[in-house]
Amino acid sequence: xxxxxxxxxxxxxxxxxxxxxxxxxxTAFREVVRFERGSDRIVVGExxxxxxxxxxxxxxxxxxxxxxxxxxxxxxxxAAAQLAQRRASAVRGELERRGVGAxxxxxxxxxxxxxxxxxxxxxxxxxxxxxxxxxxxxxxxKPRAVVLIEDRCLxxxxxxxxxxxxxxxxxxxxxxACHAGRCATARVSLRPLAAEDRVVFALxxxxxxxxxxxxKQPRAELEVRTVVEAEEALAQGDSFSLRVQVDDRLVGRLxxxxxxxxxxxxxxxxxxxxxxxxxxxxxxxxxQGSEPKSPRDTR
Numbered sequence: 033x034x035x036x037x038x039x040x041x042x043x044x045x046x047x048x049x050x051x052x053x054x055x056x057x058x059t060a061f062r063e064v065v066r067f068e069r070g071s072d073r074i075v076v077g078e079x080x081x082x083x084x085x086x087x088x089x090x091x092x093x094x095x096x097x098x099x100x101x102x103x104x105x106x107x108x109x110x111a112a113a114q115l116a117q118r119r120a121s122a123v124r125g126e127l128e129r130r131g132v133g134a135x136x137x138x139x140x141x142x143x144x145x146x147x148x149x150x151x152x153x154x155x156x157x158x159x160x161x162x163x164x165x166x167x168x169x170x171x172x173x174k175p176r177a178v179v180l181i182e183d184r185c186l187x188x189x190x191x192x193x194x195x196x197x198x199x200x201x202x203x204x205x206x207x208x209a210c211h212a213g214r215c216a217t218a219r220v221s222l223r224p225l226a227a228e229d230r231v232v233f234a235l236x237x238x239x240x241x242x243x244x245x246x247x248k249q250p251r252a253e254l255e256v257r258t259v260v261e262a263e264e265a266l267a268q269g270d271s272f273s274l275r276v277q278v279d280d281r282l283v284g285r286l287x288x289x290x291x292x293x294x295x296x297x298x299x300x301x302x303x304x305x306x307x308x309x310x311x312x313x314x315x316x317x318x319x320q321g322s323e324p325k326s327p328r329d330t331r
Contacts, residue, residue, distance in 0.1 A: 062169040065123055069164050070105055072118040077126060083168055084130035094136040097123050098145045098167040105164060116142055123166045185297045185305035188240075188258040189272050195284050195314035197227070197252045202278035207235065207243055210273045211258040212265065214239035222278070254284070266292055266306050284314045 063083055066075040087093055099116030106112040120139045127137055142161045160167065189211055205220045216237030225231065227249055235241040240259040246252060256274060260266055269289050276284035290308040297303060 062167065064163070065166045065168065067119050067122075067164045067166070069102065070115070072115065072122045074122060074126070079168075080123070080126050080130060084127060084132050086170070087132050087136060093170055094138060095127070095132070095168055095170055096138045096140045096145075098140045098142050098161070098169075099123075100142050100161045100163055100165050100167065102164050103162050119164075119166050123168070185295075185301070185303040185307075186259045186261065187263045187266055187292075187305045187307060188260050189256075189290065189308045189310065191256045191258075191272065191274055191286060191310040191312075193254045193256075193274065193276065193284050193286060193312050193314065194251050195254070195276070197247060197249050199281075199283040199314070200247065200252055200278055202281070204279055205245075206275075206277040207254070207256070208273075208275040208277075209235060209239065209241050209243075209256050209258060210271070211239055211241075212260060212267075212270045216241040216258075218243060220245070263306050268292060270308075272308070272310065286310065286312055 063079045065077060065079055067073060068075055083095060087095060097120045099118070099120035101112040101116050101119075106115055117139075124134075124137050124139065128134055145167070146158070146161050191209075200222060202222055205222050206217065207220075208215060208217045214237070216235035216239040218233055218235040220231065220233060225247060227247055229247045231245045231247075233243055233245075235243060235256075240261075242257055244255045246254075254276060258272075268291060270292075272286065272288045272290050274284070274286040275282065288310055290310075292306040292308050294304045295307045295309075297305075
């Protein structure tokens with residue numbers, strides 16, 4: 033018995049699968065609010081709007097404020113510490129005015145903050161605290177999971193094309209996919225890409241489509257997925273075509289009449305819909321100006 037059979041057997045007792053996103057990066061921030069020299073008057077406060085919005089989206093998060101001063105800004109260290117405290121209090125007030133609860137705002141000591149940054153040099157630590165500002169950084173307890181989509185199957189085509197990585201040398205990659213009378217196109221710059229890079233992008237046009245490009249060596253893989261949500265619009269024998277071009281060279285081509293089968297989007301899923309799956313391997317012997325062969329393997 034294979035893994036799919038095992039998962040299918042367990043599926044009735046499982047909760048509905050969900051695809052989730054854990055946006056950790058959105059809860060993490062470090063911002064700086066600048067002040068007039070020798071004053072607790074804020075120069076630019078727009079950054080506080082962004083901080084308040086992040087904290088509103090993530091109720092378990094908190095923010096730590098560290099007031100700082102420039103070296104020599106005040107006549108004594110005691111006066112500098114008092115000014116740093118007043119600056120932190122000014123930022124606290126602005127955050128509370130924007131709806132951030134007082135219990136979620138912590139005022140920290142600038143020297144304790146500098147000593148905690150073991151990841152940087154002493155000179156870099158000094159630069160952090162040697163400015164007329166307040167440093168804000170987040171302390172999220174736990175990122176919130178955002179549910180993107182329930183267990184759902186999207187009708188359409190899944191096409192996978194394998195071709196020599198050397199064929200993708202050039203400046204611009206153009207992909208055109210056509211399915212059931214509708215087409216979509218994407219143009220991607222190849223110049224910033226390197227070996228082993230992976231790129232996900234959408235195709236633009238009346239056809240709903242997206243693509244995944246893996247620059248593996250020695251053969252690259254291109255996967256194109258089309259979506260036709262109205263399943264009744266699909267018919268056996270629908271035409272599917274895929275053109276892959278680098279600059280002015282045609283490097284890959286598919287032309288297939290489709291055979292749909294009701295399939296699950298992933299093992300163990302309870303949903304199933306009409307999908308056609310195509311795999312093709314472009315001959316490495318193709319030459320510039322000729323159309324590469326693409327053996328048919330429609331499932």
